[in-house]
Amino acid sequence: MLNNTALFRQACYLNGQWVDTELCLTITNPVDQSVLGTVPSLTVADVNRTIEQAHAAQTDWAAITAKARAKILNRWFALIEANVDDLGTIMTLEQGKPLIEAKGEIHYAASFVEWFAEEGKRVYGETIAQTVNTNRLSTIKQPIGVCSAITPWNFPAAMITRKAAPALAAGCSIIIKPASETPFTALALAELADQAGIPAGIFNVITGDARTLGAPLTQHPLISKFSFTGSTQVGRTLYEQCASTIKKTSLELGGNAPFIVFDDADIDKAVTSAVQAKFRNGGQTCVCVNRFYIHDAVYEEFLEKFAAQVGKLRVGNGLEQNTDIGPMITRRAIDGMQVLLDDALAKGARQLVLGNEVAEQGNYINPKILVDVNDTMDIVHEEIFGPIATLIRFQDEDEVLAQANNTIFGLAAYFFSQDIGRVYRVAEKLESGMIGINTGMISNEVAPFGGVKQSGLGKEGSRYGIEDYLTVKYLCVDIA
Ligand code: SIN
Numbered sequence: 001m002l003n004n005t006a007l008f009r010q011a012c013y014l015n016g017q018w019v020d021t022e023l024c025l026t027i028t029n030p031v032d033q034s035v036l037g038t039v040p041s042l043t044v045a046d047v048n049r050t051i052e053q054a055h056a057a058q059t060d061w062a063a064i065t066a067k068a069r070a071k072i073l074n075r076w077f078a079l080i081e082a083n084v085d086d087l088g089t090i091m092t093l094e095q096g097k098p099l100i101e102a103k104g105e106i107h108y109a110a111s112f113v114e115w116f117a118e119e120g121k122r123v124y125g126e127t128i129a130q131t132v133n134t135n136r137l138s139t140i141k142q143p144i145g146v147c148s149a150i151t152p153w154n155f156p157a158a159m160i161t162r163k164a165a166p167a168l169a170a171g172c173s174i175i176i177k178p179a180s181e182t183p184f185t186a187l188a189l190a191e192l193a194d195q196a197g198i199p200a201g202i203f204n205v206i207t208g209d210a211r212t213l214g215a216p217l218t219q220h221p222l223i224s225k226f227s228f229t230g231s232t233q234v235g236r237t238l239y240e241q242c243a244s245t246i247k248k249t250s251l252e253l254g255g256n257a258p259f260i261v262f263d264d265a266d267i268d269k270a271v272t273s274a275v276q277a278k279f280r281n282g283g284q285t286c287v288c289v290n291r292f293y294i295h296d297a298v299y300e301e302f303l304e305k306f307a308a309q310v311g312k313l314r315v316g317n318g319l320e321q322n323t324d325i326g327p328m329i330t331r332r333a334i335d336g337m338q339v340l341l342d343d344a345l346a347k348g349a350r351q352l353v354l355g356n357e358v359a360e361q362g363n364y365i366n367p368k369i370l371v372d373v374n375d376t377m378d379i380v381h382e383e384i385f386g387p388i389a390t391l392i393r394f395q396d397e398d399e400v401l402a403q404a405n406n407t408i409f410g411l412a413a414y415f416f417s418q419d420i421g422r423v424y425r426v427a428e429k430l431e432s433g434m435i436g437i438n439t440g441m442i443s444n445e446v447a448p449f450g451g452v453k454q455s456g457l458g459k460e461g462s463r464y465g466i467e468d469y470l471t472v473k474y475l476c477v478d479i480a
Pocket of ligand 1: 155158229443
């Protein structure tokens, strides 16, 4: 199935070596739970040793020029692009997303490497007007040191490069713990990092029990910066763990994205965007829509057109052509959705019959649309993380803004309007880190990704993304 079987690694990549252990974790395909392979289950002692090696290696990496680091990172970028088919296949096998989406994610992942290779060359200090004539004041920026990251299963490649590329470009080393469900994409990226010539100890991939390995990654004194993408609940715990050694922390956490369609919207555009923003990756992204607010005047038109498009989505194995929604990552994830669904139905929501329903077995769940949804239902307040769309009617702008902002989350929000005054008014009032206006697709490497409120801290991608891996040092020179 792979053109280059060397990409399928069942060992950890530590200090430039492939390391195996007797104790292993078994990785399965979410399609049918068949075994794909095993990865090592490392101990805390293994991780501590890797951190020390990453610390020793980092000094030399920081000492070469940003241009020299960019050359190596650009080789990594080219190798990722050249292996897009195999990387996509590995991702679909372990994560389940349709192959076309998996390959799209590989290009997305590669784009962070290319972007940050160049951004590394644009790390600027500044001069500051002195307060005393005999002083000269300036700042320089330096790599923060050894970094660690825990990355999620929903984007097995892009969430790694979005953290590792700025770290490496800045002159840091990094230890990545990929999600236990999807380690093979991470290990394939490590194989390509090795081929690209990233020196030993600079990019490391560890595998094993998340709780056990999370402790050294968040508490080891040699680690200066920790980055996490995942749920708000887990993020809170990891943030607390980082407090003991005062680590710089980036957290990209849960969302509860509203999608508002005003009565002056282009409805056809809103419908197409709604399908993308809700059902991308089977609804398993933190920027996926959680709540649709549709103005009363356009509600029926929107619903009819939306249901027609959702009714065409096909659920199946991501390796099969024409699949739009692959299996969910685990059965447990579906059980969680069922609890939200049952609560909503018990409180008066109605589920539409779409006509494309298949037997829901294993990790498969059909796309669903719920109408007559209201604020008393848990599904409005909790992240669904699956292919269930909830529709709520509204009458006026202030009312919908209050509802949209009535959440602890503030990651992404979307709205559709052709009134320029409303566009700015609503964009300024929505409490979210990212706003899609007349679009449902907002993610790319050049824009700052990140939330407000309990959706996280820091920005990834863009020119801001490298700042988290740098420290600002102030120089005060007395020239008298
Ligand atoms: C995520 O769900 O964590 C990332 C989504 C994206 O980059 O678009």
